[in-house]
Amino acid sequence: MIGPVEMGALLKKFRLSKNLTLKELASDYLSVSFLSKFERGESDISLSRFFLLLNKLDISIEEFYGILSQDNPTHTEKLLESASKAYYQNDILLLQKYAGEERHKFELTQDKSFLYNSIMLESFLVSISNKEVDENKVRELTDYLFSIEQWGKRELIILGNSMSFISTQTLNVLTKEIVYRTSLFGKSDSNQRIRLSLLINAAYEFLRRDELDSAKYYLDLVNDSGIPEVLLYERHELIFVMGTYLIKSGEVTEGRNLIEGCLETLRTLGAENLLITKESEYQELLNSTI
Numbered sequence: 001m002i003g004p005v006e007m008g009a010l011l012k013k014f015r016l017s018k019n020l021t022l023k024e025l026a027s028d029y030l031s032v033s034f035l036s037k038f039e040r041g042e043s044d045i046s047l048s049r050f051f052l053l054l055n056k057l058d059i060s061i062e063e064f065y066g067i068l069s070q071d072n073p074t075h076t077e078k079l080l081e082s083a084s085k086a087y088y089q090n091d092i093l094l095l096q097k098y099a100g101e102e103r104h105k106f107e108l109t110q111d112k113s114f115l116y117n118s119i120m121l122e123s124f125l126v127s128i129s130n131k132e133v134d135e136n137k138v139r140e141l142t143d144y145l146f147s148i149e150q151w152g153k154r155e156l157i158i159l160g161n162s163m164s165f166i167s168t169q170t171l172n173v174l175t176k177e178i179v180y181r182t183s184l185f186g187k188s189d190s191n192q193r194i195r196l197s198l199l200i201n202a203a204y205e206f207l208r209r210d211e212l213d214s215a216k217y218y219l220d221l222v223n224d225s226g227i228p229e230v231l232l233y234e235r236h237e238l239i240f241v242m243g244t245y246l247i248k249s250g251e252v253t254e255g256r257n258l259i260e261g262c263l264e265t266l267r268t269l270g271a272e273n274l275l276i277t278k279e280s281e282y283q284e285l286l287n288s289t290i
Helices: 004-017 022-026 032-039 047-057 061-071 075-088 092-109 112-128 135-147 153-165 168-180 189-208 212-225 232-248 252-269 272-289
Strands: none
Touching: 004 032, 004 047, 004 061, 022 032, 022 047, 047 061, 075 092, 075 112, 075 153, 092 112, 112 135, 112 153, 135 153, 135 168, 153 168, 153 189, 168 189, 168 212, 189 212, 189 232, 212 232, 232 252, 232 272, 252 272
């Protein structure tokens, strides 16, 4: 848990790195003795004064919290890290264990954060299992997403892992909500990346269902928004999905050129596992349309 001790210690590190004395940083905002106590973790500080100190240090709140959270991850962040490893290892039993523990914590405390964590873990489970998804679980997932006015990382992850089993109509509504329900959280680099990936993945999911108009809507949305140059993987995925759309729309030559260009890039980069996956998807696409 992040508290005054951790925050004060990090603030002191920043102050010393900027070669500022306690008096110089305290300025007119607060007393030197109070700042000293805060740095030692012996006193709390108001949010407004804390922001003034960060401004004096020329440190953004995102930068400060980013460093702080690396050494002091929240329960959900630690859970997500463990669950992600289990997911990529296809460890269904471990994911079931994590989900059961979170739901049990919710039953004991009625703290909804544990319930939401269990829903997130359920979305991992259904994403890697071949079992038919229980309608009650689907309703629980979608009801949760509709109930949250502003989506953060947890909600985006839940939607991303749930697309394949959500009905087309509901998925269309939820995907459109990505634009409106991430206005508070979507500006951070990590959440912007997740949001772009979700829109691209949604377009691909609609293509799998032959919902070409819906797929085109989200592809246009991503193109209009623009993908930063540093997000090379997302740019690559967009081109692959665009190629898929063109093939399904009858523009086979153009679509094949795009996809085969993507595959050649993966070969050049030595991304063998991703190349195998994409080649399989490409062959499946050709078999189903040509």
